[in-house]
Amino acid sequence: MQLLIQQILDGLAAGAIYGALALALVLIYRATRIVNFGQGEMATFCAYTAWQLVQWGWPLWLALVATAVLAFVLGVVVFRVVVRPVSGAAVETIVVVMLGLFLLFQALCLWLWGSDQQAFPNVFGSAAWSAHGVQLSAATLGTLATISAVALALGALLRFSRLGLALRAAASDRDKSLLVGIRVETMLMLGWGLAAMVGFIAAALVAPRLFLSPLMMAPVLVYALAAATLGGWDSAIGAVVGGLLIGVVESVGATFLTFIGAELRLLIPLSVTLLVLLVRPAGLLGRQVVVRV
């Protein structure tokens, strides 16, 4: 029983990270109908930048804030330079361009900082508490708190503010939004910038656990894709809920289903994705899309 609770807590911690990256993916999908396979690598690049700033003597909080701004700018630049020219193209072209971003940023990290693993400073300190044999660390709590705050803030922005309304309008119908006077291009840039910032938050939270390396976020991407699919690609809250669920299912499943073991952990998000797509393609919290034929 203790093991189960411990696994659930660990699963929630990991799930928060998956949820954060999934949130970034969903933001971009809602804005531009694109699945950005390179989101994780862009986030890794930003995490490396923060680490480099700390290495140069900056205080941690300043480095994180500065890098968050840099992440926003990076998202905007990537949108202008790479995404806008191919926005009308076929699905496979866009998938290839996103995979090109994946390769580009991974190689950039490899070139600038090498392939050795680096230790990333822990934002929440290394305090830990244990009760009844179950351990809970400050990092876990901090991660969960941060991700919930970010998701709620984004959700509130999207639902209750004029800017959020403009963002949603620009995403849902470009032409009509232009007619109403919404600056669609600006909204899309904003969407990509916000998504890149959220991705960076995810990377900064996972880096202390996984150790900073150019390949750090690649497996997280598979989990994030599963989380976004489970939660629904058009729901920000769904992405986080999906992430938490996937984290718990993976943690409990890998421990109690011995045939999976350590090698086939990725089978769990893969099976969940497949199951969701076959049974309820819209995801748990997504809207069912009805297409007129």
Added chain:
Amino acid sequence: MSLNNASTRLSLLALALMAVLPFVLPKFLVLQLGVALSFAIAILGLNLLLGFAGQVCLAQGAFFACGAYTTAILVTRLGVDPLLTLPLAAAVTACMGIAIGLPALRLGGLQLAIVTFGLAVITPQLILKFDGLTHGVTGISFEPPRPPGWLPVGADTWLYLIGLIAMAVCVLVMRRLLAGDTGRALRALRDDPLIARSLGVNLTRVRLSAFAVSSAFAGLGGGVYALLNAYVSPQSFLAGRSIEILIGAIVGGITSIAGAFLGALFVVFVPEWTADFSPALGGIIYGACLIAMMVTARDGLAGLCLRALSALKSWRSRTRSRRPPLTSGPAPSNLTQETKS
């Protein structure tokens, strides 16, 4: 497929050229070209699946691995003749392709991309898991097939020629598939599945066949790859392999048979050339090239070549019409007057 057809003659010419290459190029280049051929076979399969049937499948590397490991296991465990394992690898991989194709029937574009991406990522883990069969991390090595006694070629050249023959067979099969009813059904499936279904195209059968043939090609390519290297290990079949094959397909031209070759050459040689500048810079240039290619030239290299050729043709016809006529026959304007009346 008559010999009068210009494209058939061009293909035969290209085949003859490629058959002669191993005798004029250095050995290591011949082996690399052989590897490029094995990729070209897999890319051809992806062209069929993605370019003609419209299914975004990112798991071609997994099928490639299936074919390679089938060949290796059949040669080492059952002592099957290496050449005979190639069609067997294609058959086994076709079954795997159908198994993937069945759930794929219900998945649309991006959803299929996500699921097959996950499959590509999990392939090395699966190989490691079943290490009783696959020898896990150490991989399987075996004796490459020796050239027959009556053919006076070196071992590397023989392997290259095996790849070339496999490629020729695949191109033949592809051309037969794309001509006639099957080709039309495929294109209808890609362009508008709803209208295709209303016109009587059995989508299920066409989709499953596309998966089966495409994965058979990838399995065959994998088998050739295994024979060329005489060694398989999980390291050769990471998720990057599926991405490489997709890159080769798109850069070469997703609806072009010749594009499969161009894409394969791109994928095999460009990382090597860019790595000469700097080991990690190679990856950056590769990724940047890819994005630039997609932003500027959607039809890939084959499309660029075709556009260059047609631009050349129209330039030549324009310069020819500007020159004064060589004969003293009727001026061109008379001809147009005749056609009008």
